[in-house]
Amino acid sequence: MKKNLLFTLLILFSSISFAQIQGNITDKDGKSIKEVNIYFPDQKLLLISDISGNFSIESDLPDGSLINFYKLGYASKIHTYKSGDDLNISLEKLHVELDEIGISDTYNELGSNKFTNIEKKKIDKDYHSTFSVLEKVSELNGVDLISSGKGIQKLVVRGLSGMRVVTFLNGAKINNQQWADDHGIGFSDLGIYEVELIKGASALKFGGESIGGIVFFKDDPFFKSDAPKTFISTKFDNSNFLSSNKLGFSWSKDNFYLTFNAQTNFASDYRLPDGSYLFNSRYLNNALKTSISTKLKKSQHILRFQYNNNTNGIPGHIHGDPLSVSLYELTGSSIQLPDDYKETRPTQHINDYLYIYESNYFIGSNTLSLTINHFKNNLVELDKWTRPAFDLTSRDSELRANLKSSFKDYNFNFGFSYLINSNTNGENGNYLPATDRLMPDAIANNFGTYLISEYEKDNLGFNVGLRFDNKNLTVDEESYDEVFNSFNYSLGSYYELNDQILRLSFTTSFRAPHISEIFSDGVHHGTNRYEIGDPSVEIEKAKQIDLKYRWNSEHFAIVLNPYYQFVEDFISITPTDSLQNNTYRIYNYVQYEEVTMSGIELNLHYHPHILHNLHIEQSYNFISTNAKTPIGDYGIAMTPSDKIKTKFILSSFENDMLSKLKIEDIMLKHTFSFKQDNISFIERSTESYNVIDFEIRFKSLLNGLNSAIAINNVLNEEYTPHTSRMRGLGPNGVPNPGRSFAISMKYNF
CATH class of the missing domain: 2.60.40.1120 (Carboxypeptidase-like, regulatory domain)
Incomplete structure (x- = not known):
């Protein structure tokens, strides 16, 4: 039937x-x-x-x-x-391409980049790149990575991360226990087509609580073709003996579209520059996703499903003072395969399920968009083999609606979202009851509504936006029932003259406290600390002013972007002098009166006239943070160091010699990181470093076969980024991977 x-x-x-x-x-x-x-x-x-x-x-x-x-x-x-x-x-x-920062006229899900500071990265252009999707996104100016080895990565945007940077996948908000630095983004790079990014408190449409910004991942679009399309791909990296394998299929018939993708990744411990291996930095990932779409005359309907399973080792895990440990205690001298692919302890077991229903209704020049999604994340951390340390399940069910309308020179977006988030302990019946519980069960009801108006005529534009958010957080066992309300707004304008454009925006945002910041009371094994929340913490309130100037000619482009952000009642976590059971340092959540982030981002792209297929791209990022703490003014923890990133790309576009050699492009990338001494009172400064990466991509070696080879960290530089979670271990931290060789191949048929 x-x-x-x-x-x-x-x-x-x-x-x-x-x-x-x-x-x-x-x-x-x-x-x-x-x-x-x-x-x-x-x-x-x-x-x-x-x-x-x-x-x-x-x-x-x-x-x-x-x-x-x-x-x-x-x-x-x-x-x-x-x-x-x-x-x-x-x-x-x-000849000059900087679509990532607004040189090209492109469509953005997050809004118009003339009014909002939207940057983007097309992942499909890197379809056989040897770098991870987050490593590719971190190439954007002002973006860095927090990492716990190679298997756990998350983004830092202008010095802010975690719950302050909100992640979306195909319009669904992803709450992957993002309150902790040792938790990843909740999905893999499988089927990802493009990433859009808003920096700072500038997102009314998608985000009430995006003080640090919004990262919006989009899947591959549905592809219209007369025949089914299939691909298989594989990657290998000898740094951690990574094997990554994917399979994809797409098919369309008239107005019906179907896609299916599957992936498996497994990696051992990664190799340091001295030849040793960071114990338990191994990981295993399996994922699949599928989507179907049908287009009727006045509407379109999309169903998506995604499953993601991760088994992540937690490297650098110790009992006691992390500064007293030696690098020798955290590493091994060799790798034994296949044994060192197998999980050990401590470990994270993560299962993510995402269901999305999207519909668009076209009514004249108006479009009504509805999105219903459900995201379930189960995180189990195991410190011992017999039973987990904690078992926490997070669920998000959301309804989102937006009406887009145009009238002459005006564009309007009106919408709302309603999201129910719950956190439940001990729900996974595949394990014995957990020994610990970091936070109590809780439920949050979130409602937000907004109106955004834009006016554009000739070379001038203005926009104004208003948003109201209401969050009700309930914790029955603590008799806690609080309501957080906030009104926020945005103002923006741009002026365009010939090849120049000047954009100015002033925006506000807020973030209500998370259950972990209020009621944490337990050991967090992934961070080697005992955390205690504060029920008195209040809403964070942010204001940002952002100026962007762009000029481009046929062979040269420059983008200059100074900004200033001010956050009141900033929630942070600080250590005490006490140890829990003489083992874990006790950390308390606190609230600072005010925090500021200011900086300047500069992008240059030069294309020599005498060599049309050579592109020189350079970005400069300088950031300063300041927090008014009870013991004085300090920087914010995990503030990225200032950086200069340079890329030389030799493309085969209009180059017969490279085309004959089947070379798509050759890339040399250099990153210089300055010494970081703009630090919090619980941090140590980090030294400057240079990293060079090299990659050659080949196209159509055989019919439908593309490939790439790469050397990462060519000079075998020993360095530990300031945003690495391994930085706080031992006298100098644990370095990032040393020199490694990688190869990837993708076959389309």
């Missing part, structure tokens, strides 16, 4: 007839451009132009639909569709 019903629905969806929309893409000289990406963001649909630059789609596109045209080597273009449009699109060649 159910099978017959499903079959009937598929036939029904596939049989609906649509008008055919056709177009052609050329350069300014009228020459056809093949393999241009044509992206329909409202439909999450991607087409590719044929050898003559033609494309077509059988769809009833509503007026006002956006179409994004882009290809490497050309300036991307956004076209607003109207019925009867002549879709003959002309793209200009672009």
